Amino acid sequence: MERQSSRRRRSGPLAKSQKQDTENHEETIPHGPQKSSSFQGVVIYSLVVCVWIILAYFHQNNTPDPLQSLLPFPRIQGKKNTTLRDPDSVRPRIELHPEDHVYREPVTQRLGWRVTSDYLRPDGVLKRVYLVNGLFPGPTIETRSGDILVISVTNALETESITIHWHGLHIQNSMDGTSGVTQSVIPPGDEFVYNFTIPMDQSGTFWYHAHSGVHRADGLYGGFVVHEPAPKSTVRGLLSKEAKYAYEKELLLLIGDWYHRPADQVLAWYMRAASDGNEPVSDSLLINGVGSFDCNMAVPARPVDCEQSQVDFSFLNVNRNVDYRIRVVNTGSLAGFTLTFEHEKLELIQLDGIDVEPQRQKNVNSAGILYPGQRMDFILRSPPEVDAKPSSSITVGLDPECFKYPNPALNPEQSFPINKISKDNRAAKPSWVNSISLDQVASSSSNLAALPAKADQAHVIYTKIQKLSINEYIPYGFFNQSSWKPSDIPLIDLPKEKWGKDQFSFSTGPEPIWVDLVVNNLDEGPHPFHLHGHHFYILTVHQASIGWGSYNPFRDPYPPGLMSNSKEVSSDFNSETPYNLSRAILRDTVQIPSRGYAVLRFRADNPGVWMFHCHILWHLASGMAMLVNVMRV
Structure with a gap:
């Protein structure tokens, strides 16, 4: 299991005061004078009102009443001194431990999960987020083929029912976690025990997420990695140079778009005639529950409680003398994304937990597009010639294909340092790009047989x-x-x-x-x-x-x-x-x-x-x- 410490939870009254403040706060479009002294004043005032209305309409007020669609969003109220992130209460780096699983015999893992919620600032913007055992994202499951998992899920939410789906695993139907299909929802205060066996013919990168309502968009998800068993005679198993893939460490990246409004409000905005079927465009993106949002980009029609801070992305650091297996999951609600490395090269090895044919294209440093629910595994290597480079970065680019209108609050392409040696904190854009299209990659010949x-x-x-x-x-x-x-x-x-x-x-x-x-x-x-x-x-x-x-x-x-x-x-x-x-x-x-x-x-x-x-x-x-x-x- 991933070794993660519990997040410090804020006291209960915060949630209550948050709700009261939101309900009691009102904002209306400012009214001008009844009579204008000049034609110019009327024109200026009219332009101001029109711009305000346009912004309010195009930036998702998330209210189900169409008559309210031209009004600004209510301002989110929260603790003014809330810190962006407590480094002692979160471990966004998810480093995996295949050596604990690949050599042993199948075992039964018993896990106890408690689902709650709290107000956090994943990217600087205050939002109610779902937690599993106090963690967002939830605890990472590490297992091996043939293991039995017994996961007791307690719903400690006050009013919401939940289920959990194990995405990509071919388990028995009654444990699939699909509300209304394979199980009833878990009501508040109740418990459900998921008991299933990992198939012996499955290994790779998977994930779990809520499959009731829209809880997934508010953070109810986590990583699920199934390691492929290795013979005990192998000295270092999957990490050896003689093994199937040659690498030394494994990292998991849970990447996806992120909304600042609660997901039920986003859905309410979409499920009305005034949306015209235009999907709500996300506001930000997160990597392992961490993001960087520029508070100055928040639109006036949709104010947020935002605290600007220097985010520590050191959890993305890689050692240039080490080869990594990077497991990536698109946990988003709408958009696909591409990954591009500034100097490092990647070797694609799996898609959705399935081996792909060896890639003949050389010097690849970009892969995409990875769509919501999809996963990819690749080996990340640093060529010898990059030793002279002072730093490197990873760039996440959200695919605009699903964005049917602009969201000025969103920065769709963001770069993060992964190997920072100099004192310069800015992550540079890739100096060259040689990309591989995931939809043109064939599975391995053994899987096609x-x-x-x-x-x-x-x-x-x-x-x-x-x-x-x-x-x-x-x-x-x-x-x-x-x-x-x-x-x-x-x-x-x-x-x-x-x-x-x-x-x-x-x-x-x-x-x-x-x-x-x-x-x-x-x-x-x-x-x-x-x-x-x-x-x-x-x-x-x-x-x-x-x-x-x-x-x-x-x-x-x-x-x-x-x-x-x-x-x-x-x-x-x-x-x-x-x-x-x-x-x-x-x-x-x-x-x-x-x-x-x-x-x-x-x-x-x-x-x-x-x-x-x-x-x-x-x-x-x-x-x-x-x-x-x-x-x-």
Whole structure:
């Protein structure tokens, strides 16, 4: 387990006073005089009011009442002397310890978790954040294949119910942590025990996060690393030069976009006709729960309680004489991101816990885009010629594809020092960039060996954010004609005929079979889709340059975007499949571009009811989810 000390918790009255101050504080648009002495005064006053209204509208007032959409945000009140961060109460550096797990036999790990909340300043802005055992992010789980985990989760929140999902792990269905599907929510004051076994054929980088409401956007998540067992005869196992990968230390980076407003208010702003389906743009980004926000960038229409301070990012430091395995998780709610190193070189080895083919491209120092829910592992090495360089940095760049309007408070590209030798505290931008596209990387040949040329079953689905008059033009996510709503009773406890019309699904039958899932995205924006309980082979992804590039294999003779002379197709054009299976990617989360489609092939061999959904949190909360009923009649 990651060795992290408990965060010092502030006293309970702070939360109460915070709420009272917010409720009692009012701000209104200032009123000018009833009569103007000159035409110029009227014009100036009118311009001021117009600018104020525009800022208020475009910067997410997060109030569900459309009539309030033109008013400024209420100011957040908090302790004026709150410190940005107590160095004795937080350990943002997550250094892993594979040597404690790779050689031993499987064991049972028993963990006791208590979920609470407190007001913290992750990036300088005061916000109510969820904690697990007093930590944000929650404790990092380190284990090995075959271990049994017994995790007792106590919900110590006063009014909110929770569940926890173990993202990417093929565990038994009842422990998947999906509210309304595999379990009921854990009410305040109650406890639930998650008891599951890590599959022997799974290892890599995973994570856990809340799967009820929108708690994930307020910090209810953490890292989950499964180490691959190594023979005891190996001197240093995974860390040796003769091992599968040559490296000496491991670091975990939990990176994602961050909102300064509470997630339920952000969702309320989105779920109204006035949002026009434009996803709320984030305000900041965090690495392992730490960020750096410039208080001067806060917009007047959305004031925040911000304390400017020099943030210590020494937890990102690396030793140039040491090779590191860096495990990265996108914990964000909306945006993908790229990582770029100023001088160091990276060697990609895994995506979503699956080995990829050795990379032939040399001198790579940038990887992306990593979308919400996705993970990547790479070896970070410092070439000998960088010894003369005084410092180095890592740059995180949020992908603007999901940003449908500007947020002046957000700095979408931020650099952080990782090897600072000089006294200069500024992190320089990379001097050169040689990037690898994650969507063009194939899985290793050993992982592709099991992929059949043809599936036993195929299903075609269409997904879109719909603003319908029947729903008062509020944006809801749809799969075909259904918008997901959680069931009060877990669906695994109900026969299929008693499921509601909001639980759109398909069944695969009583025996393990191969399934093709053709997902058509009819939206103007992309969607990162995640399948619980399984990985899938991404056979092809296509985006139409004009119009829509949807695909129905029962109707279309050939997939749009794949022509007979395309390098994407099989070398044998007359074979059973039009896809180049040698370039398939085995993942559990796929980004489907706007007006495009993806063909996913997976073996339905993990019994249960599994959710397939968009990992943009606002889309999931608005109903963009469906079910895959595996071997359940």
